[in-house]
Amino acid sequence: MLQIFLRFLTLGLMSFGGPAAHIGYFRQTFVNELGWLDDKHYASFVALSQFMPGPGSSQVGFAIGYHRGGLLGAIAAFAGFTLPSFILMYLLAVTTAAWLGNEYMQGIVHGLKLLAVVVVADAVIAMFKQFCQRQPSRLLMLGSAAAILILPFLWTQIALLILAAILGGLFLSATESEPNQPEPIRLNYLSLGLFVVLFVASFFSLHLGVEAGLFGEFFRVGSLVFGGGHVVLPLLETAVGDTMSGDRFLTGYAFAQAVPGPMFTFATFLGAEMMLDNPFIGAAIATVAIFLPGFLLMLVGLRSWHAIAARPKMAGMLAGVNACVVGLLAGALYQPVFTQGVLSAVDMAVVLLGFGALKLFKPQMLLLVLGFSVCGIGLIFMA
Incomplete structure (x- = not known):
């Protein structure tokens, strides 16, 4: 071990x-x-x-x-x-709030918000190319993006994911028929049962105390994120609601780009922010809760993934969900990422130049973080 x-x-x-x-x-x-x-x-x-x-x-x-x-x-x-990323994100959560009044720190944070626009835009384009190659997928993506911009609520996201799975099964399934004798599916029912119980309980956890409510919010987010990485952004933005400012939320997201390891440790930052009286406990609860659903479901299917993927209807449902996810991320690109990051024509110019540098030269993320931080400080003197 x-x-x-x-x-x-x-x-x-x-x-x-x-x-x-x-x-x-x-x-x-x-x-x-x-x-x-x-x-x-x-x-x-x-x-x-x-x-x-x-x-x-x-x-x-x-x-x-x-x-x-x-x-x-x-x-x-x-x-x-x-x-490593848990420790770094926790330290950033509990130390940076005291620095934010500093003019240079504000410039760095603003630069990192502009980097977030570049990174999320690149993710949307890449995922669109991967998951929206067919006409029904593109329609699902566009419909999901429009719906979440008009109705930016958690129930909207859940409803869209369910609807996308149904429509994907109907219109995005492979053309071949189901095999006559498909390989039997052997599931880990203990893990599946635990996942179902915790997912249902997450909708009522707010009534069980602050810690249980925090666990429930992040467990529910982890249960609904297909694709990982940047896709977690719109669900987390809805989950935190009005408990923190949009500026602070995007600051944490920008920090998540800068540290090594999984981006899901963005939850570490948010958990610490949402339990300011005991930030370490909040960070630990949020981190465990957002990772746990994916791990429970991996245990469910580790022995039978071939049998599951071989069924065309299941593959179609997954294709529908993936297209919906691209739409949700496209909605998040506008609100909150673009609306709270790009505040002037100069900001937009920095975003365009940064996006061009990313696509043309493919620099390491650490170099992008440093570059946008410097740009953010430079924008202070141009104001």
Whole structure:
């Protein structure tokens, strides 16, 4: 277990670049260098992580840990990979509020908000190309984006995801028929039952105290996020509601771009902010709650992902949900990311130049963070 923990801790310290980069790091380390599993097994874990809601790259790491050391190995992998970003996001949450009155710190934060516009716009375009290749997918994406902009509520998002799954099953299924004797599906019903109980309870958790309410909010978000990474943004923005300012929310999101490891540790920052009287407890609850649904569902399907994916109706439902997710992220690109980040024509110019630099030169995320921070300070003197 210690070996698993240390390997993933090392990756958690150096894994900049988001979920796609993390999956590349995992393959290089555990397939090519250590030989803990072969390419076929690794590809199956990546496919399953795309099928299930939750943090995609962290789910792949969880599956590798499970393959290597059972449930304890999976927990060790999660703890090692997440710990560095958890610590960094917690420290940023409890220290930066005191600095925000400083003029230069305000400039840095503003620059990071502009970076958030660039990063989310790039994610929307990339996901549109990947998940919206067919006409029904594009219509689902556009309808979801319009609906969430007009009705920016949690129930809207849940309803859109359910509707997208139904429409995907009807219009996006593969043309071939179901096999006559499909491979039987063997599920982990204990994990499935625990997930269902916690998901239902999350809608009533606000009545059970502050800690339970916080757990319920973030568990529900983790249960509804398909694709991981930036997709968590619109659901979290709805979940925090009026408990913090839009400025502070986007500051945390910008910080999440700058630290290594999973972007879901954005929840660490938000949890600390939402429990100012005991920020560490808030950060820990939010972090565990947002990761837990994805891990429970990975345990449900680890043994049967081939049988699940082989059914055309299931594949169509997943395609519909993915298209809806792109629409939700496109809505979040406008509100709150663009509306609270871009405040002038100069800001828009910085965003356009930054987006061009990202696409043309593909710099490391750390360089983008430094560059936009400097731009933010420079904008102070141009005001």
